[in-house]
Amino acid sequence: MSKILVVHGSPRGERSHSRRLAETFLSAWQAAHPQSQPTRREVGRTVIPPVNEAFIAAAFHPEPQARSLTMQADLALSDALVAELQAHDRLVISAPMHNFSVPSGVKAWIDQIVRIGLTFNHSLDNGVSHYEPLVLGKKALIVTSRGDFGFGPGGQLEGMNHADALLRTVLGFIGITDVTVVAAEGEESAERSFALSCAEAEERLLALARTF
Ligand SMILES: Cc1cc2nc3c(=O)[nH]c(=O)nc-3n(C[C@H](O)[C@H](O)[C@H](O)COP(=O)(O)O)c2cc1C
Numbered sequence: 001m002s003k004i005l006v007v008h009g010s011p012r013g014e015r016s017h018s019r020r021l022a023e024t025f026l027s028a029w030q031a032a033h034p035q036s037q038p039t040r041r042e043v044g045r046t047v048i049p050p051v052n053e054a055f056i057a058a059a060f061h062p063e064p065q066a067r068s069l070t071m072q073a074d075l076a077l078s079d080a081l082v083a084e085l086q087a088h089d090r091l092v093i094s095a096p097m098h099n100f101s102v103p104s105g106v107k108a109w110i111d112q113i114v115r116i117g118l119t120f121n122h123s124l125d126n127g128v129s130h131y132e133p134l135v136l137g138k139k140a141l142i143v144t145s146r147g148d149f150g151f152g153p154g155g156q157l158e159g160m161n162h163a164d165a166l167l168r169t170v171l172g173f174i175g176i177t178d179v180t181v182v183a184a185e186g187e188e189s190a191e192r193s194f195a196l197s198c199a200e201a202e203e204r205l206l207a208l209a210r211t212f
Contacts, residue, residue: 001033001035001036002033002036002089002090003036003037003039003087003088003089003090004026004029004033004036004038004039004088004090004091004092005038005039005040005041005084005085005087005088005090005091005092006022006026006038006039006040006041006092006093006094007041007043007091007092007093007094007106007109008022008040008041008042008043008044008045008094009043009044009093009094009095009096009102009103009105009106009109010044010045010094010095010096010103010145011044011045011103011105012044012096013045016044016094016096016145017096017145017184017187017198018094018095018096018143018144018145018184019044019094021094021143021145021182021184021198021201021202021205022092022094022143024202024205024206025092025141025143025182025205025206025208025209026038026092028205028206028209028210029090029209029212031209032209032210039084039088041081041084041109043105043106043108043109044095044103044105044106045105046105047105047108048077048105048108048109048112049077049108049112050108050111051111051112054070054071054074055074055075055078057071057074058071058072058074058075059075059078059115059116060116064117077112078112078113078115079118081109081112081113082112082113082115082118082119085113085119085135086135088138089137089138089139090138090139090140090141090212091138091139091140091141091171091176092140092141092142092143093106093140093141093142093143093167094142094143094144095142095143095144095163095167096144096145096146097144097145097146097147097151097161097163098163100160100161100162100163101162101163101166102163102166102167106167107166110166110170113174114170114173114174118134119133119134119135119174119175120132120133120134120135120173120174120175121134131173133172133173133174133175134174134175135174135175135176136175138175138176138178139176139178139179139180139212140167140171140176140178140179140180141179141180141181141182141208141212142164142167142179142180142181142182143182143183143201143205144163144164144181144182144183144184145183145184145185145187145198146183146184146185146186146187147186147187147188147189148185148186148188148189149185149186149189149193149197150185151163151164151183151185152181152183152185164181167179167181168181180208180212182201182204182205182208183197183201184197184198184200184201185197
């Protein structure tokens with residue numbers, strides 16, 4: 001049975017378009033998977049701690065088994081977020097574009113789940129780094145909303161879209177290479193154009209819910 005994890009990244013609650021679209025998708029997905037209980041992880045409206053020196057010392061400890069109790073505590077949230085990710089085979093990330101990238105809560109979540117020895121391994125072969133992804137057998141969907149138009153594939157602002165690029169790169173790095181992006185664009189443009197873009201995004205999401 002598929003298990004779905006939804007990571008909500010907008011600092012906005014009911015006014016968030018990315019959150020609303022992701023929840024629309026989730027309702028349709030649940031209708032197709034009535035036995036499956038979704039898990040929601042809030043990262044936009046709660047503080048996910050940024051990486052600090054203690055985290056780095058603990059996460060990159062040369063002997064993970066020898067971590068002190070303090071170090072283990074420093075990694076407790078990260079361990080829980082990694083376990084949560086590994087326990088699901090479907091991942092939805094809802095995230096608005098913020099300053100051409102993802103909101104800081106989504107970045108903080110990324111920094112907690114990209115963990116050496118847990119979500120990827122690293123080795124050196126004749127001085128050349130080799131990375132092995134450890135998060136396998138999963139699919140991801142990114143549901144996003146943007147203020148302007150043209151950040152999608154082939155759009156005039158595509159080169160400034162560091163949100164999709166970041167998420168695809170990070171997810172691919174840990175092993176999630178099957179990634180779909182559905183975007184609504186133009187909240188800060190004409191109201192009607194944005195409404196049309198939202199309707200198109202919703203249509204795509206409802207179709208995707210049957211196969212995701
Ligand atoms: C801090 C901040 C930064 C933003 N940066 C961008 C941006 O770089 N490009 C863009 O098109 N829209 C930008 N926007 C607009 C949001 O992407 C847009 O309002 C989106 O629909 C919000 O999604 P949400 O309703 O899910 O929060 C920004 C909004 C905020 C609050």
